[in-house]
Amino acid sequence: MSRLPVIVGFGGFNAAGRSSGHQGFRRMVLESLPECERQETLAGLGVMMGLVRCQEGQWCDDQGQALTLAQIEAQFGDAIRAGSLIRRIDGRFFDVDSVHWQKSAKLNIEEGTQSFILKARDLPEPVPENWTVTELEERQVRVDISQSLEVKLDSYRDMPVKSAGQLPQGFNPEDLYNARFHPRALQLAVIGASDAVRSMGIEWAQVAASVLPDEVGVYASNVMSQMDENGFGGLLKSRLLGGRVTTKQCPLGLNSMPADFVNAYILGSVGHTGAIAGACASFLYNLRAAVEDISSGRCRVAVVGNAEAPITSEIIDGYATMGALATEEKLKKIDGSDDTDPARSSRPFGENCGFTIAESSQYIVLMDDELALELGADIHGAVNDVFINADGYKKSISAPGPGNHITFAKAVASARAIVGDEVVRQRSMVHAHGSSTPQNRVTESQIFDQVAEYFGITDWPVAAIKAFVGHSLSPASGDQLIASLGTFKYGMVPGVKTIDRVADDVFADRLNIQVADFTPQEGIDVAFLNSKGFGGNNATASVLSPKVVDQMLEKRYGADRFARYQALREQTRTQAEQYDQAALRGDFGTIYQFGEGLIDESKIEFVDGEIRLPGFAKAVNLDLPNRFDDMV
Incomplete structure (x- = not known):
């Protein structure tokens, strides 16, 4: 019996703001929210951006004058909207004009x-x-x-690329903890993973005490390493600029550090660690490893994520030279105008000219279904499978190939085996890679169209959230997953609001690509996350809604035990809501335990087939079975 990997926590930060509590998703569908939720979302972003303060539970301006949510929207709404999502690269990175x-x-x-x-x-x-x-x-x-x-x-x-998906204006991750000259991607890893862990509504100490020390796994990485001044970027150019290499630039530049920092400073884990890189599909590569380990019983709790900070002039130069990025001049040509809106530089499935680079940190917490029931964890969805396939022989390392046909079709087939044909046909959706390149809009839509025809799907909802947050490289599918959970919660599919219409060469006959948010009448119970990366790194995940998961759990454990779980879950939801409200008001409580809780190695004991570690409630089991007993 396979264990079901369920999502019990999620968090992070990108151009839409904070991911936990569905705040980032709410920013994407802001125009479609009820007034109270829209205003609360704006207020939370206003606090992040330093426009609004919170004193003794009261919203106020920087002078201490009390504000209502309506007043916040009236006074700061335009600035908050303009200072989030994709926009012109601001001076904290570099001057795009000089x-x-x-x-x-x-x-x-x-x-x-x-x-x-x-x-x-x-x-x-x-x-x-x-x-x-x-x-x-x-x-x-x-x-x-x-x-x-x-x-x-x-x-x-002059830099021809003028826009990027940046964290909300005025929000600095280093302000949330003692960053100690950490590269920006590692700052993002710390605050993103902490947000995910705290979003659970269950203290990490309780989770850790419920499993063996080696039943925890962290699966995280990034693609571009840490290329700013405090990482490999400073390391590689220091001699040429007449500077000195620091003691931190080399080790902190490694692309495994987003996992290492979570282990060492957030969880204090001695369990499994992995840092898998698969270009722009890296999040799904790490997710697959975690799903396989939980399903097989090797791991019971997994923290999965990626953090990328690629908004540097050097990295942008690299992608721009390839012709992969949307430049100001290309956008003007498409628009037939001397001006263009930086906020609309990413245009998936519309008339487009390249992707928009972005920074992001997205993490989720997975548990096996039995542990989730035991702890009363709130389940936001489940990942039943992730498929990865290469392209075969290639003539260009950046060109698409047949591998994505395989991953996408298998993901749909995997979900169909669980929920049946009707749910896949009537209540599933696609989160497209949607990179906003002319080639992608044709090749990816063709895959969707062909698979839809095979499975009898006629009006498949498709979202492409890079229109809002840009292409964050390794965490890109993490951005997609967080948005999927938002759709499960609110029923809405974000529209591709940066395009006027779907381009003529898109295979759209069986796809439902809207330019405004929409709510499918039948609801959404399955989401397919599709990712394509340079080098033939193709991956597609199948994600099940909480509604489907609840039905599966009740069938597996029976009505009585499931009812007891539901009662226990209410307390978890209350505690998660308390964190969300505190974070809205600027109290993130970022977990960062530098040099705390160190393990005294002299007190490690080997006793009765166990390794006992000081500070851990349970021991590591050494009584391992012979996995190949049929061969011995």
């Missing part, structure tokens, strides 16, 4: 020699042969040159 770079130049000597004075300590090593050096007073030297001189000159140029 990006610093080095220009190579050759200075030719007209007649005789040329001289200049500099400090002796600034002489290059070794001194070039055509330099004549004369010592002067005050530790200076004069250099005479008779030949040409090659130099680097500070220059500034």
